Amino acid sequence: xxSTVFLLLAIALSGCQSITxxxxxxxxxxxxxxDSETLSEVKSLPAPMGQIPVSVYAFRDQTGQYKPSTGASSxxxxxxxxxxxxxxxTLSETSWFLPVEREGLQNILTERKIIRAxxxxxxxxxxxxxxxxxxxxxxxxxxxxxxxxxxxxxxxxIGASELFREDQISIYMRxxxxxxxxxxxxxxxxxxxxxxxxxxxxxxxxxxxxxLEAETGYTTNEPMFECVKQSIEKAVTExxxxxxxxxxWRAKA
Numbered sequence: 001x002x003s004t005v006f007l008l009l010a011i012a013l014s015g016c017q018s019i020t021x022x023x024x025x026x027x028x029x030x031x032x033x034x035d036s037e038t039l040s041e042v043k044s045l046p047a048p049m050g051q052i053p054v055s056v057y058a059f060r061d062q063t064g065q066y067k068p069s070t071g072a073s074s075x076x077x078x079x080x081x082x083x084x085x086x087x088x089x090t091l092s093e094t095s096w097f098l099p100v101e102r103e104g105l106q107n108i109l110t111e112r113k114i115i116r117a118x119x120x121x122x123x124x125x126x127x128x129x130x131x132x133x134x135x136x137x138x139x140x141x142x143x144x145x146x147x148x149x150x151x152x153x154x155x156x157x158i159g160a161s162e163l164f165r166e167d168q169i170s171i172y173m174r175x176x177x178x179x180x181x182x183x184x185x186x187x188x189x190x191x192x193x194x195x196x197x198x199x200x201x202x203x204x205x206x207x208x209x210x211x212l213e214a215e216t217g218y219t220t221n222e223p224m225f226e227c228v229k230q231s232i233e234k235a236v237t238e239x240x241x242x243x244x245x246x247x248x249w250r251a252k253a
Contacts, residue, residue: 036226036229036230036233037230038229038230038233038234038237039090039093039230039233041233041234041237042090042093042094042233042236042237043093043094045094045095045096045237045240045241046251046252047095047251047252048095048096048249048250048251048252049249049250049251049252051095051096051097051098052096052097052098052132052133052249053097053098053100053129053130053131053132053133054091054097054098054099054100054131054132054133054134054135054175055099055100055102055131055133055134055135056084056087056088056091056099056102056103056134056135057102057103057134057136058084058103058138059083059084059086059087059135059136059137059138059173059232060081060083060084060138060139061077061079061080061081061083061138061139062138062139062140063078063079063139063140063141063142065077065078065079065142066078078142078224079139079142079169079224079228080224080225080228082225083138083228083232084103085103086228086229086232087135087173087232087236088103090229090232090233090236091135091236094236094240096240096249097133098129100128100129100131102131108128112125130178131178132177132178132179133175133176133177133178133184134175134176134178135173135174135175135176136173136174136176137171137172137173137174137235138171138172139169139170139171139228139231140170140171140172141168141169141190142167142168142169142170143167143168143169143170144165144167145165145166145167146166146167146168146192147164147165147166148163148164148165148166149163149164150162150163150164150197156204157202157203157204158201158202158204159200159201159202159203160198160199160200160201161198161199161200162196162197162198162199163196163197163198164194164195164196164197165194165195165196166192166193166194166195167192167193167194167195168190168191168192168193169190169191169193169224169227169228169231170188170189170190170231171188171189171190171228171231171232171235172186172187172188173186173187173188173189173232173235173236173239174186174187175239175243175248184243184246184248185239185242185243185246185248187235187238187239187242188235189231189232189234189235189238190231191227191228191230191231191234192227193222193224193227194220194221194222195219195220195221195222196219196220197217197218197219198217198218198219199215199216199217199218200215200216200217201213201214201215201216201217202214202215
């Protein structure tokens with residue numbers, strides 16, 4: 001009887017050979033966020049004639065979506081609320097734009113007032129750098145369950161299955177001329193958010209009063225932060241390329 005039990009367990013687990021993350025992961029130290037493929041595209045853009053001062057006042061989540069939850073109400077947003085910081089960081093990674101601080105402008109003005117109030121400081125403060133272009137837009141869509149599906153098999157109490165779900169976020173970004181208010185370039189990008197679940201299990205009676213049950217599996221969810229970050233990086237690349245095509249700015253000859 002014992003050999004039968006071990007044989008059934010081996011059959012159940014053999015259907016899950018690809019499952020390598022069934023155990024809780026070990027703790028890891030903090031690290032630097034590695035460059036994604038989309039950020040590499042930003043850094044590989046051709047050199048410009050000169051850097052363009054740009055400002056970003058807000059690049060926020062405009063979807064109004066909250067994380068789905070079972071039971072209790074959830075007020076956690078579905079997408080990151082730090083898209084402005086991601087955009088400023090991306091703009092600083094390219095040689096085309098020179099970001100100037102606007103989200104925390106009030107903090108800068110306060111510090112400048114403190115410096116001016118210091119009578120012992122006789123030096124004059126230089127004027128703040130003015131922007132020629134304002135980057136506007138935001139995360140305008142988060143659609144869930146765009147595509148769902150899976151596959152599974154079960155025989156004689158032994159089964160294995162794989163399920164997946166596909167969501168999608170969309171971003172719109174535009175460059176606005178400060179002097180005229182004209183929208184110079186407008187682009188849009190989207191990114192799929194993938195989730196996957198793999199499981200295998202065994203459920204059967206090995207004798208009249210003895211029930212054997214075993215289950216293993218794992219789930220993977222693409223981080224929403226990475227999806228937003230890659231969409232913004234792709235939008236910045238397209239913004240530069242379309243601006244070059246329309247003659248809004250030029251690359252170095």
